[in-house]
Amino acid sequence: MNLFTVGDYYISRIANFQSKPSDTSIQEKSRVKALILDNDTLSTISMCTTQTELLKHEIYLVDKLENIHRDPMPHLKCLCYLKPTEDTIQDLLHELQDPKYGEYQIFFNNQVSKSQLERLAERDDMEVVTHVEEVFQDYLIVNEDVFTLEIPLYNLLQNQLVWDPKGLQETSNGLISLLLSLKLNPTIAYDSDSKLCQKLAKDLEYEIKTNERQLFDFPVRDSNPLLILLDRKSDPLTPLLQPWTYQSMINEYIGIKRNLVDLSNVPNIDPDLKQVVLSSKQDKFFKETMYMNFGDLADKVKNYVTQYKNKTNITKQINTIEDIKEFIEKFPEFKKLSGNISKHMAIVSELDRQLQLKNIWEVSELEQNLSSHDDNNDDFVELKRILNLPTLESYYKLKLCCIFVLRHGKNESRVSELENILRQQCDPTQISLYFQFKQRFGSIFNKHKAPQDNDLISGLTKKFNRLGSTSAENVFMQHVPELTTLLSDLDKNKFPQEGVTLLNQNIDPKTYMPQDVVILIVGGLTIEEARAVHQFNEKQSKNKDNCRVIIGGTSIISTEQFLTDVCAVNDKPVDLL
Amino acid sequence: MTEGNGRWLGSASSTGQHDRNVEAVTCPVCGNELKSLRKLNVHLDNVHGFNDESASDVDSSRESSVIGLNTLVQERTHERQSKGKLKMNTSHWKKPVEGKSVCFECGCKLNARNGMINCRKCGELFCLRHCRNAIKLNENGEYDPASNVWCKCCHKCYINRKGYNDYGLTRNITQAFAKIRKLKNEDGELITLQLENRLLRLINGIIQLHVRHQSSVFATFRIRAGIIALERSIVEWKDDQMATQCGICSQPFGLLMRKHHCRLCGQIVCDRQETRCSSDIPVLNLMSAAPDLSFENVGNLKAISDLSTGVRICSSCLRYVFAKRKLQFSKALKLPEILQQYENLHNLETLVVNLLPRFQKALDSIHNAPASDETAIQNLAQLRRKLLQNLTLYDKLSKSIVQLDTKSTAEKKIQQSIALHASAFIEEKMLPLKKIPEILNPVSQKVEVTTSSDLLFNNLTIAEVKKYREELMVLNEQRYLVENMLNSAAKERRFEEAISLKTNLSEIDQNIVHLESKLGDEGF
């Protein structure tokens, strides 16, 4: 269950598929291949492979289907990797009407409807298409165990409780393709408090058991794979907190899209580093550090620099042929290292700059205390002090209030005191956002996190920390995502004891021992949660235990994205028709 | 602690001694501490679902559910089996030998502390840590997803379950596609045949009219009249009055939108520039675009240029008749220069890739046989020379591809890709070749040569000359490499790198000068 392995498999399948020669007429053919993508598959491809990899497959021309100004290259074979959306099918019909390449092999990243196939077949009167195939990768791979469907919340939901029909369809399609790519025919469980998840679960079940029965005809497994659908609503605290691990900090402070980190806004940045590629697949250093907290990361980067200096030192004294040879042999590595190191230094120093600039150290400590301590005066005094800081961005003030109301909303006098401060400190949009947030989450969470639960949660936290053998007590990472509870159960070879419901009532949750698990968080996944899952997987595989988990979200969110989403859905006009 | 109280126990006799030493144990699954092995077993069964028997088993039978960790228990198991309560066949289980059995996975000596347990499936013996996965087995110890019984198994058995490591479903729908295409295209092919036939008759008729009237005084008039009659005989024209809009783009006709009849299908269409719903195409162009149709010989015409008549054809008919021909024609054109050159480059690449394993093999065989074998060394040297030659050729060719003028953006992109690929290939394949010279020129050889000859060149022995020449060659190769690296580093403005490369280059140069002065006239 390594998503990168799946991605590699599909790419090499697409790149190297040999279709039977259909054309017997005399023609000149080149070995060179063109790869034509649409916007969706361009993201898919760029997140699981590199240009170098494509070059190895003799794919020397990559272009987009929608680009109608492509030059005709009748001697090339064209590999199309496309998502069967209506727009793309239209573009493809155009392409087949007036083919620019000599031969087409078409790969769709999900199922093609019968009518789509008919329209395409009808248009291909010149018989340039030699192969049509469905592969199943209608999702983006973020890490080896993390995926995203990349559907913004605005397109996902009609309002807080109702799916947008298109969003539901997209989510279901994406998940189905994920399951097929992993060859899993799952038992479905959903967030017990979420109507959204229940609806999605039922839809999926119907697709799997009726519509796509043939596709899901995999050998029965002794432990049926489990698909868990969770609702972001059930843990609104995790996405509110400032993250402290490398990948999630990049996501929070700089942003990463299609593995591209945009540093162009960084003051005095080296022109070569304005846009850098960052992938845990290609970059070993990143793979090692992506889940490290900022302190450990700084040490690691320091070591990396020393290591680099040592390597370059070798080249200082070149006297013998041996030295030269050694230098030449090491040169490519040296070159790579030097490029990589300046990249990470640039990112880390930008993160550091933003932390200072935005007062994150102070804010985060308070955030963590508010979320893990019981309601107490010290924290409240500190909260009031920070809310009145003139230098702090009002966004963080808003967020602190949201955290407080989520955790200690019952203390009405404190809440109203805060709201008064908030009215002075924030602009009207933010204030309205706060009240929307309070309305949406305040009640749910209070109920969910009764005081006696706290001990249980923190107990689990400790246990989990011990299991994950991660960093020791750390004021900035006291909070543990709700998801951890579920993972602890899986770790004990148990179906989660609470919070999720099996769709199929005939399965006894007491005897069901899930081994392969896919989790989807409707409403967005935080990278801190992805980290929890990764640590779980690492532990499982180190101990050769039973369980493997893949997690994903309808999107990957930052704190700001999460808060913006809260009002995005609220503001959506209701479509009465 | 008594013999029966734990499935994790080793042999019955040895446990007695450990009675008082046994402390709390940690569950290998969740890390909880448990007071005794017995508790651990109960815990594993209850919490982690490790039941070797069906869930209905009651506690009293648990003690003996300890399937075969030692002979004693196995015997008990046997008793149980005869009573028909325990069904699992244990004949494939390895029997533990006291003090000798080791874990099949980690090789540790098995005892009461680390456990001694059979993988229920393969039957090998394992320590506690290495037999902790859960699998469903039937009574014969075979994997059976339908079984109700969870059993312990080793990791290997666990991961080899059917479907466990499967991924990457694909569905080939080419056949369905081709079937629909064939069905839909049959009509199209009929239409094409019909239109081709009409085109042939029309053009041949026009040629005949030209031939017949070419010497007439009224040639133009007669030919014109003849063509009008001919056109009407090929296909029935749609009624002018009825048509209010273009048959292709559906724009209503008006003063600025003139009506035209397609001479092949009779349809009424417009001739707007933007849509090109129809065009007036000279007969000669039509003939050359479909050279395979049997048109009348135009040799009988006095002047071919007389045949300037045009035929109006709608875009739909044009597509039916000419699109496929056009595609075939362009596919049969010679490859563009850049693609041709690339084929050569690729062949060279294949050559190098095929040579490399042979070279590696030759190298390994020399490393493995310390007694230096003259022919083997020569063989290696030859292979290396060949490889380097081909790589140099490859490099040259790739550079010439990069110099080519490209005719389109697509070609330009392909050119850039080839350049990238070629430089990566050279970097990857050339470097391993740098290690070799000292093997090709071992010290022993030098000694041999000195004794056999007293000839001196510039006060150097032949062996020394040979050695220095070899070194010089290596240096020159490396100089070339470093120079390239330097150029690219400078171009990409990686100055830090460029500086260190520059020092390198000058050091190499110094070495070259030094060697050359030593060699003197024997330089090359």
Ligand SMILES: [Zn+2]
């Ligand atoms: Zn346990």
Ligand SMILES: [Zn+2]
């Ligand atoms: Zn072992």
Ligand SMILES: [Zn+2]
């Ligand atoms: Zn086994």
Ligand SMILES: [Zn+2]
């Ligand atoms: Zn028209």
Ligand SMILES: [Zn+2]
């Ligand atoms: Zn026509």
